Amino acid sequence: MLRKQITGKYSVSGQISLDDVNTLAESGITLIISNRPDNEEEGQLAFADIAAAAKEKNIKAVHIPFSAGQMQSSDIEAFKEATKGSENIHAFCRTGKRASLIWEAANESSQKAKVNSVHFDVVIVGAGTAGISTAASLLKRKPNVTICLIDPASDHFYQPGWTLVGGGVFSAEKTRRNMADVIPKGVKWIKEAVDTFQPSDNKVTLGNGQEVTYQFLVVAAGIKLNWDAVEGLSETLGRNGVTSNYRYDLAPYTWELAQKLNTGKAIFTQPPMPIKCAGAPQKAMYLSCDHWFKQETLSNIDISFYNAGGVLFGVSEYVPALESYIKKYQIGTHFSHNLVKVDGPNKRAYFETKDGNDQAVIVEAEFDMLHVCPSQTAPDFIRNSPLVDAAGWVDVDKETLQHTSFSNIWSLGDVANSPNAKTMAAVRKQAPVVAQNISDSIEKRQINAIYDGYGSCPLTVEVGKIVLAEFAYGGVVMPTFPKWINDGSKATRLAWILKKDILPPFYWHGMLKGHEWFVKPKMRK
Incomplete structure (x- = not known):
């Protein structure tokens, strides 16, 4: 049990064991509070077992369970009532976070100042x-x-x-x-x-x-744009040829890269759904290709579209029109390829896909320009x-x-x-x-x-x-x-x-x- 002391009389921790009850008794704890619902995960010790062990040590045990992010005012009031007049309290949940948050909510000495409601x-x-x-x-x-x-x-x-x-x-x-x-x-x-x-x-x-x-x-x-879902992406965004039109400050960099690229390799990616504006990754690609087409440099650039999905667009009626531009711009399409890692300094992108035996494999691709659409939650x-x-x-x-x-x-x-x-x-x-x-x-x-x-x-x-x-x-x-x-x-x-x-x-x-x-x-x- 890794115990965190919030005040001299209140401590928190993650899930405790029956042996921890003995340790808490030896340290002078007189009240144990569980903020964790029973059966939150497999093999979890039931609160009734902890309460029985606490009772043998003359420790009061109170169960005020709530799931992460779902603390209600009734939980706070129950906590206030349980701790009223008590000294040497220990509370626990899965990690100790809920036990800390409910203490903050219930005490005027919380780090958050009390503000009147509106x-x-x-x-x-x-x-x-x-x-x-x-x-x-x-x-x-x-x-x-x-x-x-x-x-x-x-x-x-x-x-x-x-x-x-x-x-x-x-x-x-x-x-x-x-x-x-x-x-x-x-x-x-x-x-x-x-x-x-x-x-x-x-x-x-x-x-x-x-x-x-x-x-x-x-x-x-x-x-939420989950940039950190791709290893190394956050560190290289906005430099090393890595960009995204999904950010206000990066969209100008996309145009800068497209203008500068006269020869080399350009990669455009699309993550698994759901994402906002599912066509945006392709739009970035088509507009860049249009620039290279008009500058007569398109034949010098190897363009690839790596899509975690299995089709070019989800509504089939519009696919033929898009495929005509895929052909016009000589774009290589790679479906069921999900971007998992970017090495910006060495200009390498890594995609997870499956081989002929349906086994997961990682595919490496070089780039001079990489436009990324992040996964989203x-x-x-x-x-x-x-x-x-x-x-x-x-x-x-x-x-x-x-x-x-x-x-x-x-x-x-x-x-x-x-x-x-x-x-x-x-x-x-x-x-x-x-x-x-x-x-x-x-x-x-x-x-x-x-x-x-x-x-x-x-x-x-x-x-x-x-x-x-x-x-x-x-x-x-x-x-x-x-x-x-x-x-x-x-x-x-x-x-x-x-x-x-x-x-x-x-x-x-x-x-x-x-x-x-x-x-x-x-x-x-």
Whole structure:
């Protein structure tokens, strides 16, 4: 037992054994608290056995179990009651972290200062595209509702524009605004991070200890780019020819590398799903290839696309158009190859795949330019919350976007587990649905607004042309415009104009302002 002394009278540790009970008794412990649920892992010693051993040593034992990230106010109150008047206390869980956190929450001497709680009708966690759009759409319906946006970020980004930054079309600064400038008027912005959720108490606790209570909660916390999932990647990003359009500060480096490369090897990667904007890794590749094609250096560059998936694009109707550009740019495709390691100084990339005997093998590839799309997960504070499914995404009904367990909670955008493509276009359809359903809930009406899974991916195959893929749940093609305006079977100039000239101002001045052009929510029949 590795024992950590929090104060002179309170210590914590990981799981204890019966022998540890004897050791604690010898050290003068009078109260043992377990913050670990029974059967949390195979072979775990039951609390009843520990309590029996403690009783033989005249030690009181109390069980206040909760899973990681799911501490409730009732747990804190039980802890306060159990420790009242007690001296020489030892608490344990699997690692000691929960035992430390509950002590912090229960004591005024905690490192987090006690801050008075505040209440709002609607609390929205995340001030990205999903959070702000939902707030704006809700205010259009309910101007008097009190809304709070919680997000520690100072900047707001139009992330779909980063592909064009990496292709030399946009400047990076064109995709950024001050967060304060895009928060809807009448919405309170709390510039803090969320620490924990207590859905049974209609409350979230912030990183500074402040408690924010709500009538309704919207979780729009986005997605985490897991750069560290690939060995050596974080250390070499932005140098040694390694770049990614998935970061604001790196997209300009993509264009710099494309301009400088006249001969050599260029590799573009795509990790396992889910990722936001599944077409973005290919867009970076096509725009770089278009530059080399126009500079007449394409034949001097060996271009490879390493995809952890098994197909070029998930909706088959759009694959022929993309394959024509794969052929035009002479791109070598490698499916079922997942990037696992990067050696930047020596310009080597390592991919895990399977050989002919279905055995895992590592394949090494040299590069002069490497564009990486990182693997992606829900943010840590979401994955450790009581709101998620087994995979760590917020668990919602895929149509209403209402939480499956907590009826006053909704989620949308990249963090929700609805089986749609994680794109801005999906959020554009989702935000009005959530706003309408919350508005109906406020009025105690039955919720009827539904999301059909719509998403779109403007696949930028060259400067001036785009294959505009639009689809709903199940990969069903769902075009917004008639075929004479946009034919998804081929790249078009009109789709390029939409992407480059129409969508950015539409985003800043329409979507973030609550204008629901072309996206009025569908209603159940």
